[in-house]
Structure formats: C-alpha cells, structure tokens
Amino acid sequence: MTLTKKRRAIPLTLAAVSALVLTACGSSGPGSAGGGGGGGGSDTASAWALTGGVHEVMWDESFKTWNEENADAKVDVQWFANDAYKEKIRTSMGAGTGPSLVFSWGGGPLRDYVDSDKVVDLTEGAADLVDRVFPSVAEGGMVDGKVYAVPNSQTQPELVYYNKDLFDQVGAEVPTTWSEVMDLIPKFKEAGVAPFAVAGASKWPELIWLQYMTDRVGGPEAFGKVMAQEPDSWSDPAFVEALTKIQDLVKAGGFQEGFGSTVADTRADAALVHTGKAAMLLQGSWVFSSFAQDAPEMVENDRIGFFPFPAVEGGKGDPANVVGNPSNYWSLNSNASEEVQEQMTTYLNEYVFNEQYTTTLLDGGGVPPVVGIEERLADTEHGDFLTFAYSLVEDAPSFTLSWDQALPAAQAQELLTNIDRIFLLEITPEEFVANMNATL
Amino acid sequence: MSIDTKGAGAADDRGTGTTGTLVAAPSRTLSAGLGARGVVSPRGDAGRNRGFSRGPSFWMAVPALAFFAVFAILPLFGVVILSFMSWDGLGTPQWTGLDNWTRTLAAPDTARAAWLSLVLMVLTWAIQAPLSLLIGVFIAGQQRYRSFLSLLYFLPLVLSAAATAIAFKSLLDPNFGMGASLGVDVLSQDWLGNPNLAFAVVLFVIAWSFVPFHSLLYQAGVRQIPRMFYEAAMIDGASGWKQFWMITIPQLRYTMVTSSTLMLVGSLTYFDLIYVLTAGGPGTATRILPLDMYLVGFRSFDMGRASVIAVILVAVGLGLSLALNRMSGANRMESQMEGA
Numbered sequence: 164m165t166l167t168k169k170r171r172a173i174p175l176t177l178a179a180v181s182a183l184v185l186t187a188c189g190s191s192g193p194g195s196a197g198g199g200g201g202g203g204g205s206d207t208a209s210a211w212a213l214t215g216g217v218h219e220v221m222w223d224e225s226f227k228t229w230n231e232e233n234a235d236a237k238v239d240v241q242w243f244a245n246d247a248y249k250e251k252i253r254t255s256m257g258a259g260t261g262p263s264l265v266f267s268w269g270g271g272p273l274r275d276y277v278d279s280d281k282v283v284d285l286t287e288g289a290a291d292l293v294d295r296v297f298p299s300v301a302e303g304g305m306v307d308g309k310v311y312a313v314p315n316s317q318t319q320p321e322l323v324y325y326n327k328d329l330f331d332q333v334g335a336e337v338p339t340t341w342s343e344v345m346d347l348i349p350k351f352k353e354a355g356v357a358p359f360a361v362a363g364a365s366k367w368p369e370l371i372w373l374q375y376m377t378d379r380v381g382g383p384e385a386f387g388k389v390m391a392q393e394p395d396s397w398s399d400p401a402f403v404e405a406l407t408k409i410q411d412l413v414k415a416g417g418f419q420e421g422f423g424s425t426v427a428d429t430r431a432d433a434a435l436v437h438t439g440k441a442a443m444l445l446q447g448s449w450v451f452s453s454f455a456q457d458a459p460e461m462v463e464n465d466r467i468g469f470f471p472f473p474a475v476e477g478g479k480g481d482p483a484n485v486v487g488n489p490s491n492y493w494s495l496n497s498n499a500s501e502e503v504q505e506q507m508t509t510y511l512n513e514y515v516f517n518e519q520y521t522t523t524l525l526d527g528g529g530v531p532p533v534v535g536i537e538e539r540l541a542d543t544e545h546g547d548f549l550t551f552a553y554s555l556v557e558d559a560p561s562f563t564l565s566w567d568q569a570l571p572a573a574q575a576q577e578l579l580t581n582i583d584r585i586f587l588l589e590i591t592p593e594e595f596v597a598n599m600n601a602t603l
Numbered sequence: 604m605s606i607d608t609k610g611a612g613a614a615d616d617r618g619t620g621t622t623g624t625l626v627a628a629p630s631r632t633l634s635a636g637l638g639a640r641g642v643v644s645p646r647g648d649a650g651r652n653r654g655f656s657r658g659p660s661f662w663m664a665v666p667a668l669a670f671f672a673v674f675a676i677l678p679l680f681g682v683v684i685l686s687f688m689s690w691d692g693l694g695t696p697q698w699t700g701l702d703n704w705t706r707t708l709a710a711p712d713t714a715r716a717a718w719l720s721l722v723l724m725v726l727t728w729a730i731q732a733p734l735s736l737l738i739g740v741f742i743a744g745q746q747r748y749r750s751f752l753s754l755l756y757f758l759p760l761v762l763s764a765a766a767t768a769i770a771f772k773s774l775l776d777p778n779f780g781m782g783a784s785l786g787v788d789v790l791s792q793d794w795l796g797n798p799n800l801a802f803a804v805v806l807f808v809i810a811w812s813f814v815p816f817h818s819l820l821y822q823a824g825v826r827q828i829p830r831m832f833y834e835a836a837m838i839d840g841a842s843g844w845k846q847f848w849m850i851t852i853p854q855l856r857y858t859m860v861t862s863s864t865l866m867l868v869g870s871l872t873y874f875d876l877i878y879v880l881t882a883g884g885p886g887t888a889t890r891i892l893p894l895d896m897y898l899v900g901f902r903s904f905d906m907g908r909a910s911v912i913a914v915i916l917v918a919v920g921l922g923l924s925l926a927l928n929r930m931s932g933a934n935r936m937e938s939q940m941e942g943a
Contacts, residue, residue, distance in 0.1 A: 250901055257693045275904075279694045363796055364884065421777035423796020423885045429772075431779060440778060572691075573903035580712070584886040587798065 208503045208510075209239045210264035210493075213248055216452075217527025218316045218491075225520050229510055236506040238264070256281050256496075263499040263507050267312055267492050269303040270568040271575065277306045282494040286310040288508035295516050296490075299562040300532035303489035312492035313511055317529030320555045320562070321371050321447045321487040323473075324433075324454070327466045329356055329442045337468070341379070341408065341475040348415050351442050357419035359412075360441035361586075362427035366579045367567055369586050371445050374486040374566055376405035379475040383484060383561045389603075390569060397599040401479075406585055406592035408475070413586055423587065430457060437461050445472065447487055448552045452528055455545065462545070469551055485559040488568065490532050525549075532556065574602045679917065686910035696906075703907040713912065715887055716895035719802075723891055724870040726806055727813075731866055732859070735814045739821020740851060753822075760815040768879035771808050795881055798888035805877055805889050812876065813869070817862045824858035825851060860931040864924055871920045892916060 212222045219242070230237045241262070243251065248266070255261045256276065265282060267273050276282045286309050293301045296314050304312030325337070333354050338344045351358040362368045377385055381401025388396035412418070419441050425431045427446075430453045435441040437458035444450070451469075455462045474482035493515065495507055514520065516533050524531045525543050530552045540549045556562060567575040581598050584590045590598070686703055690696035707713055742753040759767065774781045775794035782791030795801050832850045841849065874893040877883070883890035883898060890898070892912060900909025 253692045421793030421796050576903045
C-alpha cells in the first residue's frame, strides 16, 4: 500500500465533498484554514497524517511511543484521507496554520514550501535518520542540497507484474528487452488475452510508461533538464522516441479493450491480471498488496510474477534505473514554536525508522528504505517480492520521482492530460512535445 | 396567487438576487400586526401608519442581507480582485494586472471547456425539458400504478451526485461492469474511455439524476390547473391531445420558465458528478468550465487564473437568469389563472 499513489485510491466521495466545500467558498479565495488540532505557532506539536494501509499503523504506533516517553511534549495527530489532505494542507500552509509535522510527497510541492519559507532546514537535525536510509531515497527530500524533508514511509518502485499461468499457456518467457515485449504482443492477442493492463481512466498509470520508456531510451538526464526548467527541454529526442514506442504499442493492441474506462482506484487493472484477462501490468510496488488481498491463492501458489521494466535496444539509460516514489516525507513547519521544532527534530531523528518503526512496516508488507535489512526481508510473509523490490531500489543508479509529483503542479496537470491524449492517439508525439514546451 | 406562480416568482428571485422577495413581497399577517401596533400607539401620525401597513420594515431584511453580503458578495469581490493577482495558494498574492485574463482567454483548454459547457447546457436542456414535462404530466394524472411508478422515477433524487457517479462508473466498466456480468456485449463499450461516448454518458447520467426533480416541478404545476378548464374543454369536444396543447402547456408556462432557468443556470455549476465520473477525461473530452476552474485552482494551484474562470461563470450565470426572466415576463409575477 502506498501513500503516493494511494492518494488517488481514496474514496472519491471525500474528494468530491471537499472540492465542493472549497469551490463553494468563492472558488478560490484564501480558504479558511481548517481549524482543528493546534496549528503552527502554538506550543503543542501536531502532525497531520494519512489514513489507510500499513503506514497508518506504523505512524500511530510511533507517535504513541513518543507520547508515552515524552509526556511533556505530546504530539497531537490528526488523520486525513489522501485527496482531502492534499487540498487542505495547501490552504492551511498558505494561511500559516498548518501542523508542526507536514506530510508531503517531495517534488514540486516541497519546493513550493521551501520557496515560501514554510519549512525548516533539517540537514543537521535529522542527520542520523538520513544515514539510516538509502541515499537515493533521502535525496527526494532535498532541495538545493539541503534536507527539508525526511523519508517516513515505504519505498515504492514501479515494476511489471505478470500472470504466470498466461505466460505458460502461450509459452512466453519474461521479456528483458523492448523487442521481446513487442514479439509477445501477437502471441497474447492470439490467445484472446490483453498483453498489458493499464488503468487509463486514472491517467497517472499511463505516465509510468513514459517515465520508464524515456529513462531507458535517453537516461534520467532527459527529464533532468525538464526538472531544471530549461526552455524547450521536452524537445529532447528521447521523449519523441519514447512516445512513439508507446503509441506503437497502443496501435499493436498492447492494452486491454476500453483501457480508457479502467480505474486504478478500484484495482481493476490488477484484477484484469489475476482474473486472466491481461498478462502484464506496469504499476507500483504497492499493487502487490492488491494481488495478495484480491487473489491470495494466486500469490500463495506463486502464480503472480514480477520483473523490472525491460531494456530498450540502443537506449542510453541503465536498465537498472528505477522510477516511482522513493518514499513519503515529513517536513517541519517553520511556523511552529522553537520548542516544538526542537522536540520534533528529536522525534524525526530518533524515532522515524527506528527498530520498532521498521519492524511494523516489514510486518505489514512494506519495503522500508532502510540500509542493511536484506536478511530480515527474506523472512517476511511475501519475502520474495519484498526482496525483489528492495534490491530494485538498492541497486538503482538513479531513482526518479514520478513526474507528476516532481513537476510544479500546473505542469504536472498538463502532462497528465497530454499523456492521456497520447494513449488515445488524439495527438502525435510532436504535438505532445510542443504542448509541454509551452508550459515551461 | 397560485402555487405555480409563486414557484416561478421564487426562482425569479433566486436568479436575480435573493433580496427581492424579502423586501418587496407583502406578507399579510406581518403587515396586519405592524399596522395594529401603529393604531395602538397614541398620537401615531397617519403617514407613519401608512408606511407600516405597506409592508414589513426594511430592517427585517437586514439579517438575510448581511448573510448574503458576507458569504456571497464579499467572496465575490475577493475573487474579482484575485483574478488580477498571481497566487499559488502558499505565498503572498502578487499584482499581475490583466495577465491572468489574457492567459485564460488564450488557453486552449479553457476555450474548449467553455465550448463544451455551452454544448452541455443546450443538450441537457433539450433532453431534460421534454422528458420531465411528459413524466410530470403523466404522474399528475390518475392512471393505475401511478404512485408506484412515480416512486421509481423519483429514486435518483435521493442519491447524492458522488454516489450516482461512483455507481455508474462501476456499472459502465467494460471489463467488470454490467456488460460483462450480464453477458451483453453491446453494454461492454468503452463508455468512459472513448471521448465521444464519455460526453454522451455524462449527458445521460445528468439527465438521469435531474429529470426527477424537474418532473416534480411539472407535476405540481399540472396539479394546480383548475379542473374546470378541462371540463369546459371536454364540453366543447376537445380531444385529450388538444387539451394538452391548449390548456396544460400554456398553463405550465411559468413552471417551464422556472425549470428551464434551473436547468440552464444549473448546468453552469455541474461539477461533482462529472468530477467523480470522468474527472474531465478522457483527454479533455468532458472538461467543462466549472471543472476547468477547479483543476486550474486546486490541481495546478493557479488561483489567479481559476478566479478569472469563476468571474466568467458568475457573469454568464447572472446574465443568463436575468435574460430568461426578462424574456419570459416571469418577473411580473402575475397569475394567469382566472378565479383561481
């Protein structure tokens, strides 16, 4: 289970309700900062955390332990659903009433907080925590070389799942290169099975394709230039090549019929794979728990396999590179009183990813981005998968944050709309590049 | 005054600003009470008495006006001001003059959203108005099973938009929805993934949710038509069809205005249903103006541009309801019913 992608998997009712409430107040005026639970500036520490999945258990335990051991510096924790949180936090940070511990996904929003001096530099204060986790994961909380956010949850690489029964049925081998993937397409189509499932209605699963394909074709540098906001950086030939390969796959019938109606929130994409309607699925590591819950017998009998995104012939990118969500992060609100800041820095440095924290996450089936836990991973219930995901991250020369998280919000929205139109074959790769260059 | 005309009058006021009814509509009981107080007071001068008896004091409208000012007028000014500023929701808003307006008017997504909104407005009206009129007339009649059928028709009315959208989203899933479970391939279309189909689906779901409400309006309207009209027509030998065209339709004139105003102006605010159903997708196929405003404001965090769209929506909505009222003459609030 994840946070990052989970935020989209939250009951949409909440999103819709909060949206209505927000739009009702004159659609965009500075909204009233959501009351509850001690904001910044007060003497009590507060944290806003997200509900659902193993992270809820993990944080709850961690804060309870802290509160027991530090009766004079208790943290008041409030729980939110993903989408509701995303909108609420922005408004309350803007109004200066946010919690002391600010949950984030790193990337563009974190940079916004830093630019507006809303969060505190943790480079020194949380140095011990940073040492405990993978450097590639810790990097996700850094802005201009300084630590403004520290990892607080499992690491979430994206990878390919496949249905071993269907692979046996058509006599397919796990593909390691792009041409092997393309060779598999007609085989599965002949057998009446969709080669890949994709949740097109949710848009962001389509983006995973572009992220990996661009990385394999041109390496992480292509998107690095976009992140640096260089003019016309989307014109890098890697993007057009990657987009063309994706459209070729769409045209070849690589995805299930009506993929534009498939929603990730309802786990319909994973369901296509475990019900035998689609052979493969490119998704995040959090989807494994969907398989484990919805098709336990398949997971127990080792009928769900997984492999890293294949290499592209002649591509510049290292096939060991990973995209996804390095982790989720805590930041410290600059509005909190000095005393609270001190207490919370101690909490982050000593309690996050300590022994208890890591154990809870492992028991819940998450992959802690903590250095040197290979042996403990193997002993867990889904040891095979966890070890695979862990080594994927550990061995990755580069771990690129999901682009829709990494980019500034306006560009991310434009990107999601345009990748959707690429999948619908409504626009050409060149039009995509032109549209995206216009956002820079 | 009949319930029918009151209905139209109320809608009229809602369209043009709530203050109308509160200030102008004379309430018999209130004015009588105040008039009596005037009489009781010794040496009360006649002028003041007349003033009281004309209607309740202006001050009685103050609470409502204050509420309206604080929660509607004030934020509206805020939005207008914000439409000239650049604000990402976090930092301090900066003046940027007309920049937001030029950017918004040049944005292809917004232009497309405006066009889609217009198409949606016209089509929702064209679909819903005849349907609800027919259903309304039908359930106002005396047919057998009428109450059972009306119960069925009104069912969508009790469901929230979010629930409706989630239900339809699941039903329409081509792989696991009703098509797949009933084994009917025709129902397994890419309903929400094909840009053309998705827009049609949105129109259908909107009609499904709102026709019951408008049928209810028409039913109430039809019930208010005095029976003697029909009796007289029957004596004159008019057929049922003729009665419908010559009596029912003209008598429902104000109900039609009310219902159409609500439909047309309401279509400018459709948000929740579409947001949950398609979130504006696939691509931008169902991204109508209110949705565009939301996505620009709360996804792209460009509050300035979102405010521009909000101002445009308010202006269009206000203009539309004013124009409808002028055109129809409903603002004169006259009853057409002789002796009713």
